[in-house]
Amino acid sequence: MKVFAYVLIRTQPGTSHQIVALRSMPGVVSAHSVFGRFDAVLFVSADNVEQLSQRVYEILAKQPNVVKVETLVCMPSPTEEPVTHKKEEIKLVTSFHCPSCRALNEVDALVCSYCGYRFR
Numbered sequence: 001m002k003v004f005a006y007v008l009i010r011t012q013p014g015t016s017h018q019i020v021a022l023r024s025m026p027g028v029v030s031a032h033s034v035f036g037r038f039d040a041v042l043f044v045s046a047d048n049v050e051q052l053s054q055r056v057y058e059i060l061a062k063q064p065n066v067v068k069v070e071t072l073v074c075m076p077s078p079t080e081e082p083v084t085h086k087k088e089e090i091k092l093v094t095s096f097h098c099p100s101c102r103a104l105n106e107v108d109a110l111v112c113s114y115c116g117y118r119f120r
């Protein structure tokens, strides 16, 4: 199951852009400079908690200006299930083209509603 974390980072003054530049690293979903108690926030995804901590370590290992890191791991939420498009898929398979006039008909139609062609 996918895990997500907010990584709050305090940097040396004027260097938070180096953290934002990490948004191209694998697993970094977003990266922003912020105002407040921290200077930058990364949103990181991984396949499991072990990979997550490994990624956070790799992302920050070569950052000399990082002063403090606080990682907030998101709690699993059912609303983060991938969105499926079942309705559209059903619509695609429940209509078909009339062999006579090529008009689109519902799959359970017995007669073409356009040209009257009798299916089967």
Ligand SMILES: [Zn+2]
Residues within 6 Å of the ligand: 098, 099, 100, 101, 102, 103, 112, 113, 114, 115, 116, 117
């Ligand atoms: Zn027809």
